[in-house]
Amino acid sequence: xxxxxxxxxxxxxxxxxxxxxxxxxxxxxxxxxxxxxxxxxxxxxxxxxxxxxxxxxxxxxxxxxxxxxxxxxxxxxxxxxxxxxxxxxxxxxxxxxxxxxxxxxxxxxxxxxxxxxxxxxxxxxxxxxxxxxxxxxxxxxxxxxxxxxxxxxxxxxxxxxxxxxxxxxxxxxxxxxxxxxxxxxxxxxxxxxxxxxxxxxxxxxxxxxxxxxxxxxxxxxxxxxxxxxxxxxxxxxxxxxxxxxxxxxxxxxxxxxxxxxxxxxxxxxxxxx
Amino acid sequence: xxxxxxxxxxxxxxxxxxxxxxxxxxxxxxxxxxxxxxxxxxxxxxxxxxxxxxxxxxxxxxxxxxxxxxxxxxxxxxxxxxxxxxxxxxxxxxxxxxxxxxxxxxxxxxxxxxxxxxxxxxxxxxxxxxxxxxxxxxxxxxxxxxxxxxxxxxxxxxxxxxxxxxxxxxxxxxxxxxxxxxxxxxxxxxxxxxxxxxxxxxxxxxxxxxxxxxxxxxxxxxxxxxxxxxxxxxxxxxxxxxxxxxxxxxxxxxxxxxxxxxxxxxx
Numbered sequence: 392x393x394x395x396x397x398x399x400x401x402x403x404x405x406x407x408x409x410x411x412x413x414x415x416x417x418x419x420x421x422x423x424x425x426x427x428x429x430x431x432x433x434x435x436x437x438x439x440x441x442x443x444x445x446x447x448x449x450x451x452x453x454x455x456x457x458x459x460x461x462x463x464x465x466x467x468x469x470x471x472x473x474x475x476x477x478x479x480x481x482x483x484x485x486x487x488x489x490x491x492x493x494x495x496x497x498x499x500x501x502x503x504x505x506x507x508x509x510x511x512x513x514x515x516x517x518x519x520x521x522x523x524x525x526x527x528x529x530x531x532x533x534x535x536x537x538x539x540x541x542x543x544x545x546x547x548x549x550x551x552x553x554x555x556x557x558x559x560x561x562x563x564x565x566x567x568x569x570x571x572x573x574x575x576x577x578x579x580x581x582x583x584x585x586x587x588x589x590x591x592x593x594x595x596x597x598x599x600x601x602x603x604x605x606x607x608x609x610x611x612x613x614x615x616x617x618x619x620x621x622x623x624x625x626x627x628x629x630x631x632x633x634x635x636x637x638x639x640x641x642x643x644x645x646x647x648x649x650x651x652x653x654x655x656x657x658x659x660x661x662x663x664x
Numbered sequence: 665x666x667x668x669x670x671x672x673x674x675x676x677x678x679x680x681x682x683x684x685x686x687x688x689x690x691x692x693x694x695x696x697x698x699x700x701x702x703x704x705x706x707x708x709x710x711x712x713x714x715x716x717x718x719x720x721x722x723x724x725x726x727x728x729x730x731x732x733x734x735x736x737x738x739x740x741x742x743x744x745x746x747x748x749x750x751x752x753x754x755x756x757x758x759x760x761x762x763x764x765x766x767x768x769x770x771x772x773x774x775x776x777x778x779x780x781x782x783x784x785x786x787x788x789x790x791x792x793x794x795x796x797x798x799x800x801x802x803x804x805x806x807x808x809x810x811x812x813x814x815x816x817x818x819x820x821x822x823x824x825x826x827x828x829x830x831x832x833x834x835x836x837x838x839x840x841x842x843x844x845x846x847x848x849x850x851x852x853x854x855x856x857x858x859x860x861x862x863x864x865x866x867x868x869x870x871x872x873x874x875x876x877x878x879x880x881x882x883x884x885x886x887x888x889x890x891x892x893x894x895x896x897x898x899x900x901x902x903x904x905x906x907x908x909x910x911x912x913x914x915x916x917x918x919x920x921x922x923x924x925x926x927x928x929x930x931x
Binding site for chain 1: 713715739740741742743745747749750751753754755756757758762766767768769770771774777778819822826832
């Protein structure tokens with residue numbers, strides 16, 4: 392009998408289980424129990440003032456009920472002006488943001504850019520993503536004053552972080568051979584990007600761009616709350632005046648527009664494959 | 665026409681893919697490069713057009729030394745070296761015509777290529793080549809709609825429209841069925857003969873190589889182990905290249921039956 396035979400004999404008839412993700416039994420239990428204990432402790436620290444909740448229910452109810460009688464007319468011109476401002480902000484910020492994102496995405500793809508360029512572009516992306524839109528908007532409102540200019544700049548800035556990062560990742564995962572084949576013909580760098588890289592990432596670029604337009608429109612509704620213009624400013628005013636029916640009308644419009652954009656983007660993305 | 669002088673490639677990992685390879689290929693000669701996976705076949709042909717940078721050594725294409733060239737000069741020399749790839753490496757979302765015309769990128773300016781306004785003689789030549797390989801009716805199809813054999817023929821057109829002096833061919837038949845493989849090999853060799861092109865063809869299929877080429881080079885662990893006519897590939901030689909195995913069946917003379925390229929049959 393050889394060593395291999397004895398090994399297989401001892402294995403036969405034995406139960407088989409998938410090896411656990413964490414090998415050490417005590418560590419596995421410690422992590423599991425620790426997490427549950429933390430969860431219980433965390434929930435225990437959240438204070439709930441039940442009498443305040445009871446009072447608030449009325450106000451919440453009024454807000455929800457306003458959706459049954461949304462008022463599109465009495466502040467109609469304000470709503471219209473706010474919407475128009477939001478759309479202008481969204482379109483302008485998306486176009487500018489996307490145009491700036493593309494070169495940064497090329498620079499942030501390790502398979503295309505040399506290390507120094509890569510570091511700089513990744514740095515720009517990191518800064519853009521680290522600063523939340525609201526914080527940027529507050530800063531820019533402080534600099535440029537109330538109005539859509541601050542909103543436009545905020546959204547452009549946020550678009551760069553979002554689009555560059557995701558596009559760069561798509562470029563990094565492209566087929567190397569297709570790019571190599573174009574390079575082997577003696578093409579220039581720009582021709583290589585145009586023939587070898589662009590066709591591979593175009594569907595992703597279009598999909599992300601439309602998605603970003605959608606996000607920018609929703610964000611433009613938030614940015615108004617900190618004074619950066621758009622439909623959000625109108626919404627904020629409606630809340631301040633306790634005009635819940637007008638607020639409901641604005642929210643319904645926002646939801647409708649976002650759903651329409653979602654629908655369009657679905658169609659476009661299916662087409663560009 | 666092509667001369668490699670002590671060409672060496674050491675990867676960052678420390679793997680020595682090529683060990684001072686010396687090689688000379690005269691005008692118009694088609695050479696098959698055989699050897700086990702990892703022997704450095706792909707590295708060798710990629711070091712010639714510098715898709716992979718050689719660590720040391722020289723590459724002479726005619727009177728030009730390639731390893732020292734700057735970016736612009738290298739681009740101009742790359743136009744003289746057509747490359748055909750394993751798995752075709754067509755840009756899948758471009759049309760067949762765009763893929764073929766991309767072989768002219770080294771000759772046309774950026775704006776012309778961006779707007780796809782290639783000179784008429786390039787477009788004519790593209791149609792002529794597509795007609796030669798039996799794919800002229802596919803010109804406006806997207807490359808990913810084609811079958812494997814068709815894609816490789818587009819790849820051949822892309823290499824030839826460069827008007828090269830040398831073809832670098834990397835496993836042209838790796839993912840093709842036996843009949844299509846023969847057709848592709850035959851097509852490459854016929855076109856090389858028509859145009860007086862030299863070619864280096866990396867290939868795994870020893871019998872297929874013997875069928876079509878005049879000279880075989882065996883590479884093993886980055887060094888030339890064999891260099892001679894296909895008839896000289898004896899079982900002993902194959903053992904020195906690949907290692908111990910029963911080689912008799914592999915090199916049994918395969919009679920080349922008459923399956924000339926028939927575009928309808930494989931379309």
